Amino acid sequence: MERIKLAEDLSFSRLVYGLWRLANWKQSSGQTLDLLKYVYEQGVTTFDHADIYGSYTCEELFGVALAKEPSLRQKIEIVTKCGIVLPSPQRPNHKTHHYHTSKSHIIASVDQSLKNLQTDYIDVLLIHRPDPLMNPEEVAEAFETLKKDGKVRYFGVSNFKSDQLTMLQSYVSEKLVINQVELSPLVLENIEDGTMNACLENRLVPMIWSPLAGGKLFSDMSEKGVRVREALTEVQKEIGAGSIDEVAYAWILRHPAKTMPIIGTQKKERIQAAINALQYELTLDQWFAILHSSLGHEVP
Amino acid sequence: MERIKLAEDLSFSRLVYGLWRLANWKQSSGQTLDLLKYVYEQGVTTFDHADIYGSYTCEELFGVALAKEPSLRQKIEIVTKCGIVLPSPQRPNHKTHHYHTSKSHIIASVDQSLKNLQTDYIDVLLIHRPDPLMNPEEVAEAFETLKKDGKVRYFGVSNFKSDQLTMLQSYVSEKLVINQVELSPLVLENIEDGTMNACLENRLVPMIWSPLAGGKLFSDMSEKGVRVREALTEVQKEIGAGSIDEVAYAWILRHPAKTMPIIGTQKKERIQAAINALQYELTLDQWFAILHSSLGHEVP
Amino acid sequence: MERIKLAEDLSFSRLVYGLWRLANWKQSSGQTLDLLKYVYEQGVTTFDHADIYGSYTCEELFGVALAKEPSLRQKIEIVTKCGIVLPSPQRPNHKTHHYHTSKSHIIASVDQSLKNLQTDYIDVLLIHRPDPLMNPEEVAEAFETLKKDGKVRYFGVSNFKSDQLTMLQSYVSEKLVINQVELSPLVLENIEDGTMNACLENRLVPMIWSPLAGGKLFSDMSEKGVRVREALTEVQKEIGAGSIDEVAYAWILRHPAKTMPIIGTQKKERIQAAINALQYELTLDQWFAILHSSLGHEVP
Numbered sequence: 001m002e003r004i005k006l007a008e009d010l011s012f013s014r015l016v017y018g019l020w021r022l023a024n025w026k027q028s029s030g031q032t033l034d035l036l037k038y039v040y041e042q043g044v045t046t047f048d049h050a051d052i053y054g055s056y057t058c059e060e061l062f063g064v065a066l067a068k069e070p071s072l073r074q075k076i077e078i079v080t081k082c083g084i085v086l087p088s089p090q091r092p093n094h095k096t097h098h099y100h101t102s103k104s105h106i107i108a109s110v111d112q113s114l115k116n117l118q119t120d121y122i123d124v125l126l127i128h129r130p131d132p133l134m135n136p137e138e139v140a141e142a143f144e145t146l147k148k149d150g151k152v153r154y155f156g157v158s159n160f161k162s163d164q165l166t167m168l169q170s171y172v173s174e175k176l177v178i179n180q181v182e183l184s185p186l187v188l189e190n191i192e193d194g195t196m197n198a199c200l201e202n203r204l205v206p207m208i209w210s211p212l213a214g215g216k217l218f219s220d221m222s223e224k225g226v227r228v229r230e231a232l233t234e235v236q237k238e239i240g241a242g243s244i245d246e247v248a249y250a251w252i253l254r255h256p257a258k259t260m261p262i263i264g265t266q267k268k269e270r271i272q273a274a275i276n277a278l279q280y281e282l283t284l285d286q287w288f289a290i291l292h293s294s295l296g297h298e299v300p
Numbered sequence: 301m302e303r304i305k306l307a308e309d310l311s312f313s314r315l316v317y318g319l320w321r322l323a324n325w326k327q328s329s330g331q332t333l334d335l336l337k338y339v340y341e342q343g344v345t346t347f348d349h350a351d352i353y354g355s356y357t358c359e360e361l362f363g364v365a366l367a368k369e370p371s372l373r374q375k376i377e378i379v380t381k382c383g384i385v386l387p388s389p390q391r392p393n394h395k396t397h398h399y400h401t402s403k404s405h406i407i408a409s410v411d412q413s414l415k416n417l418q419t420d421y422i423d424v425l426l427i428h429r430p431d432p433l434m435n436p437e438e439v440a441e442a443f444e445t446l447k448k449d450g451k452v453r454y455f456g457v458s459n460f461k462s463d464q465l466t467m468l469q470s471y472v473s474e475k476l477v478i479n480q481v482e483l484s485p486l487v488l489e490n491i492e493d494g495t496m497n498a499c500l501e502n503r504l505v506p507m508i509w510s511p512l513a514g515g516k517l518f519s520d521m522s523e524k525g526v527r528v529r530e531a532l533t534e535v536q537k538e539i540g541a542g543s544i545d546e547v548a549y550a551w552i553l554r555h556p557a558k559t560m561p562i563i564g565t566q567k568k569e570r571i572q573a574a575i576n577a578l579q580y581e582l583t584l585d586q587w588f589a590i591l592h593s594s595l596g597h598e599v600p
Numbered sequence: 601m602e603r604i605k606l607a608e609d610l611s612f613s614r615l616v617y618g619l620w621r622l623a624n625w626k627q628s629s630g631q632t633l634d635l636l637k638y639v640y641e642q643g644v645t646t647f648d649h650a651d652i653y654g655s656y657t658c659e660e661l662f663g664v665a666l667a668k669e670p671s672l673r674q675k676i677e678i679v680t681k682c683g684i685v686l687p688s689p690q691r692p693n694h695k696t697h698h699y700h701t702s703k704s705h706i707i708a709s710v711d712q713s714l715k716n717l718q719t720d721y722i723d724v725l726l727i728h729r730p731d732p733l734m735n736p737e738e739v740a741e742a743f744e745t746l747k748k749d750g751k752v753r754y755f756g757v758s759n760f761k762s763d764q765l766t767m768l769q770s771y772v773s774e775k776l777v778i779n780q781v782e783l784s785p786l787v788l789e790n791i792e793d794g795t796m797n798a799c800l801e802n803r804l805v806p807m808i809w810s811p812l813a814g815g816k817l818f819s820d821m822s823e824k825g826v827r828v829r830e831a832l833t834e835v836q837k838e839i840g841a842g843s844i845d846e847v848a849y850a851w852i853l854r855h856p857a858k859t860m861p862i863i864g865t866q867k868k869e870r871i872q873a874a875i876n877a878l879q880y881e882l883t884l885d886q887w888f889a890i891l892h893s894s895l896g897h898e899v900p
Contacts, residue, residue: 085884097898098888129900132791133887135856136800159900162463163762163794167801191432194463200436201467256435284385287433288398298397300429300459462763491732494763500736501767556735584685587733588698598697600729600759 001043001278004205004258006177007154010123012046012077014253015274016207018262019047022061023054025266032065035266040076042275048180048207048262049117050081050128051109056090059116067118078117079178079207081128081158082109099131106142110151124178125152130164136171143172156180158207162198169202181206183259185228185248185290186213186220199257211252211261211274212245224296231293235286242276249277251290301343301578304505304558306477307454310423312346312377314553315574316507318562319347322361323354325566332365335566340376342575348480348507348562349417350381350428351409356390359416367418378417379478379507381428381458382409399431406442410451424478425452430464436471443472456480458507462498469502481506483559485528485548485590486513486520499557511552511561511574512545524596531593535586542576549577551590601643601878604805604858606777607754610723612646612677614853615874616807618862619647622661623654625866632665635866640676642875648780648807648862649717650681650728651709656690659716667718678717679778679807681728681758682709699731706742710751724778725752730764736771743772756780758807762798769802781806783859785828785848785890786813786820799857811852811861811874812845824896831893835886842876849877851890 002014017039022032036047049059059080066072083101087094110125125146127139146152156178157165169176179199181190187210190196199206212218216225217232232244232251241247252259263274282290292298302314317339322332336347349359359380366372383401387394410425425446427439446452456478457465469476479499481490487510490496499506512518516525517532532544532551541547552561563574582590592598602614617639622632636647649659659680666672683701687694710725725746727739746752756778757765769776779799781790787810790796799806812818816825817832832844832851841847852861863874882890892898 096885096888096892098884099899100884132796132891133854133856133884138856161794163797163801167797170801194461196432197463197467201463201470254433256433256438284398284400284433285396288396291432292396299399494761496732497763497767501763501770554733556733556738584698584700584733585696588696591732592696599699 001275004260006124006205007175010077010154010177012205012260013044014260014278015044016046016048016079016260016262017044018209018264019049019058019062020053020264021266022058027266029061029064029068032061033068036062036065036072037069038268039271040072042271044263044275045075046077046079046260048079049113050084051113051116052081052084052086052088052128055086055088059113063116063118073119077123078119079124079126080113080117080122081126082106082113083128083131099129099133101127101131101134101139103138103142103145106139107145110146114151121150122152124154124156126156126158126178126180127160127168128158130157130160134168136168139168140171140173143174147174154178156204160195162194165198165202165204176202176204179204179206180209180262182210183208183252183255184211184213184217185232185251185294186216186225188291188294196255196257205258205260208252208259208261210264212248217245217248224294227293227296228290231290235282235290238286239280239282241280243273245270245273246277246280247282247290249274250280250282251287253277254282254287301575304560306424306505307475310377310454310477312505312560313344314560314578315344316346316348316379316560316562317344318509318564319349319358319362320353320564321566322358327566329361329364329368332361333368336362336365336372337369338568339571340372342571344563344575345375346377346379346560348379349413350384351413351416352381352384352386352388352428355386355388359413363416363418373419377423378419379424379426380413380417380422381426382406382413383428383431399429399433401427401431401434401439403438403442403445406439407445410446414451421450422452424454424456426456426458426478426480427460427468428458430457430460434468436468439468440471440473443474447474454478456504460495462494465498465502465504476502476504479504479506480509480562482510483508483552483555484511484513484517485532485551485594486516486525488591488594496555496557506557506559508552508559508561510564512548517545517548524594527593527596528590531590535582535590538586539580539582541580543573545570545573546577546580547582547590549574550580550582551587553577554582554587601875604860606724606805607775610677610754610777612805612860613644614860614878615644616646616648616679616860616862617644618809618864619649619658619662620653620864621866622658627866629661629665629668632661633668636662636665636672637669638868639871640672642871644863644875645675646677646679646860648679649713650684650726651713652681652684652686652688652728655686655688659713663716663718673719677723678719679724679726680713680717680722681726682706682713683728683731699729699733701727701731701734701739703738703742703745706739707745710746714751721750722752724754724756726756726758726778726780727760727768728758730757730760734768736768739768740771740773743774747774754778756804760795762794765798765802765804776802776804779804779806780809780862782810783808783852783855784811784813784817785832785851785894786816786825788891788894796855796857806857806859808852808859808861810864812848817845817848824894827893827896828890831890835882835890838886839880839882841880843873845870845873846877846880847882847890849874850880850882851887853877854882854887
């Protein structure tokens with residue numbers, strides 16, 4: 001599988017496996033390990049976490065599975081995130097859903113993630129959401145400390161807009177390598193508001209969450225949803241794809257910023273759809289037909 | 301006529317002549333040549349094209365006229381654009397209205413423009429619209445190749461917003477010299493969304509399309525249209541201008557970014573109105589009265 | 601009181617005293633001097649003016665009071681603004697409310713402010729509003745002249761958005777030190793549109809006008825107003841503050857950009873509320889609870 005170079009000594013697989021819903025799948029650690037190995041055998045070596053996924057439980061479920069086959073760690077890249085504080089049965093002292101990006105919180109969050117994931121290092125740590133109270137000097141200090149201590153190799157952000165990206169980067173000495181953002185044929189916000197351009201300008205790669213709009217690509221019965229599904233189906237026929245999600249992945253992969261879609265399913269059929277998409281390069285006619293179906297009109 | 305310096309060896313006349321509607325005018329090539337010479341004699345030496353104008357026919361009509369008097373070429377500056385793909389009887393293989401900014405497309409488009417315009421070089425080539433699929437590295441390579449080959453002297457963009465401008469510029473080694481944007485007393489978008497400021501920040505000059513809002517300045521019967529016309533008429537009386545379009549041009553010319561309005565008419569009377577406007581410098585009272593008429597309220 | 605360093609030889613008190621309403625208070629110059637001295641004794645050394653406050657009368661009222669105790673001048677910092685032209689009985693030749701940021705206007709405005717304020721120098725001069733006709737080269741020249749002549753020590757802006765800030769800064773050789781913007785629990789615009797981030801990115805400090813939303817914090821009966829007041833009251837109880845305005849000031853002071861709220865009241869009780877706020881550091885739970893009350897929903 002194609003690999004995307006993020007730094008001199010770091011590359012990700014073009015497709016990333018997301019563990020967002022791992023807790024929902026109610027698997028044994030053996031089943032989880034089998035799934036990870038299956039994904040890995042397809043060429044997907046990059047795994048996306050956040051401290052809060054599964055209400056603070058997914059990292060640990062992954063760590064327990066990984067501990068069954070420790071040699072896997074060196075062959076994969078682990079991304080995790082910090083900065084959201086969530087009320088949760090696992091965190092009874094959390095009162096309000098809020099952000100926390102102080103130096104001490106970032107470092108404590110990473111320490112907990114390392115413990116949960118049963119690993120010595122995170123490949124890339126992301127600030128999960130732009131925090132209106134983010135003190136960029138503190139974040140920069142936290143990043144330096146974590147790098148120096150070997151706990152995190154590289155740093156990035158998630159859901160950051162252009163102003164937040166350039167502001168934080170101006171305080172952080174090392175180049176941020178990732179901005180994880182939402183993009184799908186149904187959700188164009190980050191194309192329309194300049195975030196994708198900001199990624200290109202700042203030379204950081206967008207990881208794409210909800211490439212299938214969290215399943216709405218299949219189920220959204222709004223006018224827009226129906227229109228987009230029709231356009232995807234049309235292109236599916238033209239290219240001989242097996243399903244519309246293949247087309248959606250191919251649509252995202254066509255973007256010049258080297259988008260890395262996150263696969264969020266444990267179903268092998270759906271994982272395979274993402275992998276199949278790598279073989280297609282949509283024509284511009286096809287790409288814009290899908291764009292137009294989402295916009296509801298042609299580009300000017 | 302005042303000239304605007306865009307580079308060490310390139311300047312444009314303050315007013316630019318636009319060939320957007322050339323095909324609509326149904327002129328013989330002799331009539332077109334006469335018109336070009338008339339415009340030139342007024343001091344307007346810069347001519348604005350795009351590959352797609354007149355559904356891909358305007359460049360050629362201009363080229364045929366120019367070929368009747370080849371000595372004119374060295375005395376004028378030619379701008380053209382690329383990057384839009386339009387379904388058209390002239391391009392039966394075009395299916396969907398879309399953008400195309402690959403290296404090979406840009407170069408092929410310029411080659412066709414050179415042939416149509418019957419010239420060896422374009423003075424400034426613009427990317428016509430911000431393409432969500434624009435690969436800035438490819439655009440930069442295309443620009444370098446075209447410059448090296450002597451086919452295009454300088455480069456710019458059209459309808460680019462701030463994020464698109466700075467992103468592309470960060471990949472293109474040579475300074476972009478133009479951003480062609482819409483501006484008129486009726487259409488303030490590029491003032492309000494920061495695009496005019498981005499032009500000033502990036503030191504590139506805005507060429508202004510639809511300075512009369514495509515004629516709506518005279519005909520728009522909405523509340524806003526009526527209000528703007530009243531404000532223009534008021535100022536017309538104060539300065540003794542011949543018509544409200546003179547005031548509209550003077551309003552645009554007052555902007556500090558050295559705006560270069562594009563004249564899009566073949567009627568000598570209307571061409572003269574644009575030229576007359578150069579003599580007026582609106583007072584701030586006048587300029588803001590027109591702004592307020594368009595906003596529907598005073599500035600804060 | 602905490603001081604905020606703006607330049608090697610310039611610092612402001614964390615709280616700033618605003619003279620916006622000085623004319624409304626109908627005080628004798630003796631009463632005004634007493635008020636200034638009272639404020640100064642609380643540690644507030646920075647005083648915020650604009651040429652137009654009180655319809656061009658506030659600077660002079662302040663100057664007359666200051667002249668009664670000239671030794672005070674060296675102990676305080678004076679901010680004033682220019683760039684708005686207001687119809688006013690004091691300026692019968694002003695016709696339209698507009699902006700004026702030409703070199704000659706800026707210099708003339710400062711000369712008048714120096715005369716009104718009965719001082720030899722302004723500590724920081726701000727451009728009051730982003731002027732769509734601002735010629736940044738002229739503004740830069742005006743700043744250089746004023747600095748060279750010792751009339752103004754440092755420069756800044758007011759109500760500038762990100763694009764306006766970076767554009768002007770790119771022309772002005774000296775670093776701008778202030779952006780005076782509106783912020784309160786009721787008015788989040790400058791957080792939401794990236795202006796606060798732009799301040800952090802450009803390393804300039806936001807002075808905050810209307811920290812109590814011009815009194816609406818107490819009186820706004822809209823759903824949002826009621827919600828925010830409830831959230832402020834809740835936090836007031838938690839921290840044992842005397843009133844909700846203390847909480848509002850503390851909420852603003854919590855921002856990492858070293859926000860400097862402007863106190864706009866002559867009532868000692870309300871001045872004291874602002875000073876009291878300096879002792880509180882809201883928890884993140886408290887800060888976000890107030891944010892959520894204003895947004896009407898939690899952060900994502």
